[in-house]
Amino acid sequence: MRTAIALAVLVLAGTGGDIAVAHAMKRLGELHSFAPAVILRFLGRAFREGWMWMGIAQMALAFCSLLALLSWEAVSFVVPAAALSYVTGALGGKYFLGEQLTPLRWTGIGLVSIGVALVCLG
């Protein structure tokens, strides 16, 4: 039971955190220069976004779940089970970020999810 709860927290909080960070970065707009000073200023602006901190809080929660899971279960179980986050992430991208998921992208995401599970179970 504790493993199922921790896994649900890992997948949902991890996806929620990534979506919130993605939303924060989209609000800032595209980075065009890779000069170190520009990157640091850009990251500094990102940390003034509320969505960024909501994302980091959820990522921290997912991180705690990951550490707990790794201490209880084999990594060969944890990682394939967490591959579910590729699907939840795609759904989050579509419904929260307005991304267009073509059949080709869905097929790719499906293959990646199955592939990750096979690699870790094999």
Add this chain to the structure above:
Amino acid sequence: MTPPKISIIKTSILVTLLVVFSSAGNLFFSIGMKRIGALQGWSMAALHSAFAAIFTSAWIWLGIVSMLLFLAALMLVLSWADFSYVLPATAFMYAVIPLVGHFVLGENVTGVRWIGVALICLGVVFVGRTPPNTTKKG
């Protein structure tokens, strides 16, 4: 908007960095937690003991630094690329690890794992053939 070709090149560079930092971070966390051992209950004393063990582990700190670099690279790439494009592309690390294990370390890789590697590579190719940004922002 950055021209598509430049956008794909810089997306590829950032995704490669994501794969490297994420692989290193997961490896360091896994080593660190296995050395610390299973968490013993949820009492305050047990949690205090677990936190002390976790945050005094050099492996865990190496993992944290790797993951902070991963977060910085993720933030940068998400400023222009779709999340649903970046996420599956980072899964390439699950294909890289068995390949390195087999060809560099001489490890035995099972048939099922090779099928998994092939599916991941195919999936990443499929996702890579879609435009990195479909929201037309940034």
